[in-house]
Amino acid sequence: MTAVALSASAPAIADGGPTAPSKDGRADSGKPTVVIVHGAFADASSWNGVVGRLQSDGYRVIAAANPLRGLPTDSAYIASLLRSVKGPIILVGHS
Template sequence: MTTTPTVVLIHGAFADAAGWSGVIAELQGQGVPVIAPPNPLRGLASDAAYVASVAAQIDGPVILVGHSYGGALITVAGATENVVGLVYVAAYVLEEGESLGELQGRFPLSPLVSNLKEWTYPVPGGDPAVEVTIAEDAFPSVFAADVPADVTRILAAAQRPLAAAAFEETAAAAAWRTKPSWALVAGADEAINPEVERFGAQRAGATIVELDGASHAVAVSQPKAVAELILDAVRATS
């Protein structure tokens, strides 16, 4: 008797779990159990610990799916015992001891970097910390160029900020060393250089799918293609 893994979808920065709506519908239509918890976006170590705690409380095998910054989190959280596979969607695939900044720094910077807006938020007992969003006027071209304009305006207004410190924290583990992985490279990504996505996926030995015209918001623009890669992982680990 086989047990279908539960798919846990982890969104990245400047987004929330609603970005997975189309993918969730596709997976549910195939009878695959799926949840999309909120990503705190406060720091690599603490966010990964949260994702790991979600996975550990699920009865049975889990496939972690990470978009963007979420890829860095599943790389660490994937070390959780019941995680049986990792799926990276237009994502960072870190090595143990590597930071987002270090991985990005190997390649030309994407337009995202020059279009970040800084905000501050209170930290108990300390000075305010910095968080970043994408400037609203740049959001459509940087994040979601293949998504209808009326949708991108909503996504830009609803984006969730990422703590700036997350770019410098290093990964405490690289679960892809012991767990099978799959990766989707978004060929027209302007938020993460596609070369960053491709390099990390190849280094991890992932099964790679490339979508030439896909933006960073590929889960919104092409949910069927994203779901199909996840289903490949589900079939391989069931």
Template sequence: MITRRRALVSGVAVAATAAMVGPAGSTAAAADHTKAQSKAKPTIVLVHGGFADASGWNRVIERLQHDGYKTIAPANPLRGIPTDAAYIASFLASIEGPIVLVGHSYGGAVITNAAAGNPDVKALVYVAAFAPDKGEQLGVLLNKCPGSLIGSSVQGVPYPNPDGTTGTDLSLRADKFRAAFAADLRHLGEQAAERGASSCSAAPRTPPHQAAA
């Protein structure tokens, strides 16, 4: 059985391999296949989405590094695409050699913009992520398909910008977090109850007469 994490790592590795050998079907790439294989592997940059942090990539990083890929997960500032894309773009500029850029959820919109004009970015990988076309707005895409609870679950906290203007940090209300962001995960109480029931059913039963003795 292929787990979601294993499929993700495999997909990123495929993109990384493609970045090394060049476009499929290219005569030049085919002729230089041996030479391309000897080149250094690309750096894989993992960009997290909203209401999360870079630690969500920990297990993915372990597996990619085990396979010999230099892997980095920078902190996405989460202060709007103009700010976040500019920051990730500046981070990419510090990396030498080919890059495979990966985005999850909101991070997909960030990498789409951050990669623009950078010839070292050889592949973009979207993991359940927004992949906006030119001119598309994230808010429009979010509301394109009904059912999302994010909009009604968000709360804003203002913060000052260096130029004197005010920005807004967005977070999910604690009482809405699970339904809006992790509805597919069972409640911790349910998991504990299941573990307890499993332990009880698996435990050896002591006959009453032995217990009394």
């Protein structure tokens, strides 16, 4: 396994275009939130092109800052992030 020293920083959250607020005050486009997870040898910015295209289509996008500290730690972090998202989620990963 390759060791990479990264801090578990907050995910990069990119909201899609203007949307009307929902009953709980969040912007609600009627679309699911897309959560994108990078793999080894990358960081959340590697998804910038994809994030831009999804935003232009009105999606709320979270490019997760995967800490890359091992499967148990990384999966716990991503699970915690997913629990914080209200509404439907599309989870995308690549390695």
